Amino acid sequence: MKLDLNHRFGALIAATLLCFSAHAVTSESKSEEYLIKLSVTDYKSISGFSSDLKSLGLKQERISDQWVLATGTPRQIKSLMNVKSQRSIEYIQPNYKISLIEKYQIEDSLRRAALQRFLSRNPQLNDRKIGAKDNPDIPPAPSPTSGIDPLMDNQWGMLDIGVFNAGSAPREANSIVVAVIDTGVDYTHEDLLANMWRNPGESGVDAQGKDKGTNNVDDDHNGYIDDVVGWDFSRNDNKPYDMSSSTFGTLLGGGNPGHGTHCAGNVAARRNNNVGIAGVASNAQIMAIRFLSEKGQGRTSDAIKAIKYAVDNGAKVLSNSWGSEGENTSEGQENKALQDMIAYAQEKGVLFIAAAGNGHNGKGYDNDNDPRPGYPASYQHDNIISVAAIDENDQLGTFSNWGARSVDLAAPGVKVYSTMVGNRYSNNVVNIFGLKIGWDGTSMATPHVAGAAALYWSEHPNKSWKEVKAAILGSTKKIDSLSNKTTTGGKLDVQSLMRY
Numbered sequence: 001m002k003l004d005l006n007h008r009f010g011a012l013i014a015a016t017l018l019c020f021s022a023h024a025v026t027s028e029s030k031s032e033e034y035l036i037k038l039s040v041t042d043y044k045s046i047s048g049f050s051s052d053l054k055s056l057g058l059k060q061e062r063i064s065d066q067w068v069l070a071t072g073t074p075r076q077i078k079s080l081m082n083v084k085s086q087r088s089i090e091y092i093q094p095n096y097k098i099s100l101i102e103k104y105q106i107e108d109s110l111r112r113a114a115l116q117r118f119l120s121r122n123p124q125l126n127d128r129k130i131g132a133k134d135n136p137d138i139p140p141a142p143s144p145t146s147g148i149d150p151l152m153d154n155q156w157g158m159l160d161i162g163v164f165n166a167g168s169a170p171r172e173a174n175s176i177v178v179a180v181i182d183t184g185v186d187y188t189h190e191d192l193l194a195n196m197w198r199n200p201g202e203s204g205v206d207a208q209g210k211d212k213g214t215n216n217v218d219d220d221h222n223g224y225i226d227d228v229v230g231w232d233f234s235r236n237d238n239k240p241y242d243m244s245s246s247t248f249g250t251l252l253g254g255g256n257p258g259h260g261t262h263c264a265g266n267v268a269a270r271r272n273n274n275v276g277i278a279g280v281a282s283n284a285q286i287m288a289i290r291f292l293s294e295k296g297q298g299r300t301s302d303a304i305k306a307i308k309y310a311v312d313n314g315a316k317v318l319s320n321s322w323g324s325e326g327e328n329t330s331e332g333q334e335n336k337a338l339q340d341m342i343a344y345a346q347e348k349g350v351l352f353i354a355a356a357g358n359g360h361n362g363k364g365y366d367n368d369n370d371p372r373p374g375y376p377a378s379y380q381h382d383n384i385i386s387v388a389a390i391d392e393n394d395q396l397g398t399f400s401n402w403g404a405r406s407v408d409l410a411a412p413g414v415k416v417y418s419t420m421v422g423n424r425y426s427n428n429v430v431n432i433f434g435l436k437i438g439w440d441g442t443s444m445a446t447p448h449v450a451g452a453a454a455l456y457w458s459e460h461p462n463k464s465w466k467e468v469k470a471a472i473l474g475s476t477k478k479i480d481s482l483s484n485k486t487t488t489g490g491k492l493d494v495q496s497l498m499r500y
């Protein structure tokens, strides 16, 4: 039996390395990152494996008890086939890139040139960034306020899916933790602060007995010091702040205009607090998980750490508005590490809500996920709910992916009004000198479904993830534009969901 297993792992490695060799030929000497999944977790095997990596000259970083990130040339990686600890390896894969689904960079060369000319005449505008300074201190939880949310009339999406008619404001009891796994969250935002997750095991009490929010001690021994509202896996700090790029930086160089903060507002901006707007599940707690940089980019190694952290620290719903790149199943290029971690979430009873994607290869007319899957939304895991985007008139967003077999439902995702970094709110990413870019995307649709899952689950705390998913899909409202475009043929309907 043991021999069989070893044989299987050997074959897996061989198959994986064959996949690399196509592009490895041209870049034999270039260092790249590889994720190695171990088949063993005991100390002795791991330290043996670690010294083998070292002797081959590979740089290594432990990702978790099961994964190691190794950096080296394809040749060095290949020589792992011959080391003594080879049988400790379950598989090796590239550390696939991950990025925001929305691209805000202007591609048209004439418009870029005009913008650059304008900037050279007004250089003072170049670095202008609205919002607080990056990585501000985490404020204490505020005292409750009450009153009508003054900007809720702008929220066509919430009206459309019946959030405000879904019954009285949700109870605080059985509050569900939703991890917004993204570019971070402005945790100082006036309409998000009250609903930020507060890690119950983490303390900020210093040696003098004063609560300063942080005390430089990992009080809950989870390996993360002062992870009060979540963690930043991109910068490896306890401030998962949504560092955005300047407007012009975003338009010319691409990057993050505050994506995670916008998503968080639709999950759970505080309702009836006399401030701003209301999210779908205003009784949910937002766990801020940052693994995408201010450039909107990340790595699989950080994504799997992020998902594991969220699951291990109590999130029941994961909101994922991003896509992984470079996978091609027909050529055996699979992001198995990401798939394995989503399977881990399922084992732990956690729902994984995923944006269906906005076209493929950046093109808006190639949107059927059935023949051309978009990951992670198109993985086969049962705990994934894949979300398309519709506009105010029940039309599928022109950019939105669909899939009669692979996309589950749609939710508001065109001109979506929500929170922005620095106590702002808008349905536009950019609105300067007649240049308007709306908050459009399956990224914007996804947090509505994540919020709905949390709201329903808080009312039915004994239901399983399967039952919550079945309720969301079973209560959709059928609309013409979605027939044969999603598995349900419908859009999210929170009012029906809460009666389900």
Ligand SMILES: [Ca+2]
Residues within 6 Å of the ligand: 202, 217, 218, 219, 220, 221, 222, 223, 224, 225, 226, 227
């Ligand atoms: Ca901790």
Ligand SMILES: [Ca+2]
Residues within 6 Å of the ligand: 202, 203, 204, 214, 215, 216, 217, 218, 219, 225, 226, 227
């Ligand atoms: Ca602490």
Ligand SMILES: [Ca+2]
Residues within 6 Å of the ligand: 135, 232, 235, 237, 238, 239, 240, 241
């Ligand atoms: Ca940070």
Ligand SMILES: [Ca+2]
Residues within 6 Å of the ligand: 149, 191, 269, 270, 271, 272, 273, 274, 275, 276, 277, 278
């Ligand atoms: Ca509010």
